[in-house]
Amino acid sequence: MANLSYKTAGESHGRCVVALVEGMPAGLPVDADRINAALSRRQGGYGRGGRMRIERDRVVFLAGVRQGRTIGSPIAMQIENRDHRIDRAPGISRPRPGHADFAGAMKWLTTDCRNTLERASARETAGRVAAGALAGVLLADFGVECVGFVRAIGGVEGVVRDDLSADQLRDARDANEVYAPDAQAAGAMVAAIKQAQSEKDTLGGIVEVRVFGLPPGLGSCMSWSERLDGRIMGAVGAIQAIKGVEIGLGFGCAARRGSQVHDAIYYDEARRAEAAAGFFRTTNRAGGLEGGMTNGQPLVVRAAMKPISTLLRGMDSVNLQTRTPERSDYERSDICAVPAASVVVEQVVAFEVARAWLEKFAGDTLAEVHAACTHYHDALRHLGTSP
Numbered sequence: 001m002a003n004l005s006y007k008t009a010g011e012s013h014g015r016c017v018v019a020l021v022e023g024m025p026a027g028l029p030v031d032a033d034r035i036n037a038a039l040s041r042r043q044g045g046y047g048r049g050g051r052m053r054i055e056r057d058r059v060v061f062l063a064g065v066r067q068g069r070t071i072g073s074p075i076a077m078q079i080e081n082r083d084h085r086i087d088r089a090p091g092i093s094r095p096r097p098g099h100a101d102f103a104g105a106m107k108w109l110t111t112d113c114r115n116t117l118e119r120a121s122a123r124e125t126a127g128r129v130a131a132g133a134l135a136g137v138l139l140a141d142f143g144v145e146c147v148g149f150v151r152a153i154g155g156v157e158g159v160v161r162d163d164l165s166a167d168q169l170r171d172a173r174d175a176n177e178v179y180a181p182d183a184q185a186a187g188a189m190v191a192a193i194k195q196a197q198s199e200k201d202t203l204g205g206i207v208e209v210r211v212f213g214l215p216p217g218l219g220s221c222m223s224w225s226e227r228l229d230g231r232i233m234g235a236v237g238a239i240q241a242i243k244g245v246e247i248g249l250g251f252g253c254a255a256r257r258g259s260q261v262h263d264a265i266y267y268d269e270a271r272r273a274e275a276a277a278g279f280f281r282t283t284n285r286a287g288g289l290e291g292g293m294t295n296g297q298p299l300v301v302r303a304a305m306k307p308i309s310t311l312l313r314g315m316d317s318v319n320l321q322t323r324t325p326e327r328s329d330y331e332r333s334d335i336c337a338v339p340a341a342s343v344v345v346e347q348v349v350a351f352e353v354a355r356a357w358l359e360k361f362a363g364d365t366l367a368e369v370h371a372a373c374t375h376y377h378d379a380l381r382h383l384g385t386s387p
């Protein structure tokens, strides 16, 4: 059976965005409502521009599903673009600093940035969210939950307790329009976005994803390419506008001593039925990964998003056709897409976790994946004791 993987196709103003997922076991009930809910959340968040009032992202299954369940074949999902006018969209020759415009113009030897920006656009993340949400359906079948939220926008940072459950975190996040669990900070974030908008500017921020209910042993230290931390950082770093990714304490590790970074190990016989077979930690500075493998603690991933590169006020640029100095082009855009990015990072992390899941608990059918998972947990419970 193929490893779990996906590809996307589609331009920002083309007919549709498509995600093609391969390697999903047969028999998974496909929860379209769950996928559509993730797509809607990605469209939302305070600070989005006019485009999101046009689109109504919903998934249509083109292949890979029969009678509501996967059949083991590649799964093709389509999300329609209501605003599809790619052939009528104007050329862009005054590149926006920070956007793919300029690098793409030099790469493809063109003075029109349109082809580059159509594919570089964050519209493509609708496809990644569909693929990740499908992976999330698989994970949910095993009680694993990924919760993405906003930690900071434009330098306004919220406080989010480490000990919140998945439900507590989700409820607090969903209570406001910037997807920030800290209600007080959320108000200040909205104010910061309004201020940036009035100054014709844009804002970035920090998003975080926590994954609950993970068993130990996903990923591997045996080859660099199997390390789950590297895969997650690579996948998250490949999302539009992400400029930094950290796991657990991340950059915060660098200035601390080992005794203040590492998570001491304890054991409690009474907790032997839990996922980590009675072993536990009282801190999670490692963010759930040691040696590129899950250790039974929640996975904690953070990403820094740069401000949107389309500025109403423009920036100094050069007209590629005339080589004269001009202000950068303006296209309808968002002021702040950090809430949307929290959904994209959540779903991209879900996909990487599901991929590692199916490597450890491989099976052509969902029933076989469940059996492999149960077998592993039984074996883990006997670690260090006679069978």
Ligand code: EPS
Binding pocket: 012, 049, 050, 051, 052, 083, 117, 120, 121, 122, 123, 124, 125, 126, 310, 331, 332, 333, 334
């Ligand atoms: C984007 C520009 C805007 C955003 C778009 C990403 O689109 P438009 O130029 O059509 O107004 O809305 O994001 C999406 C369409 C989306 O679905 O997230 C860009 O230049 O990257």
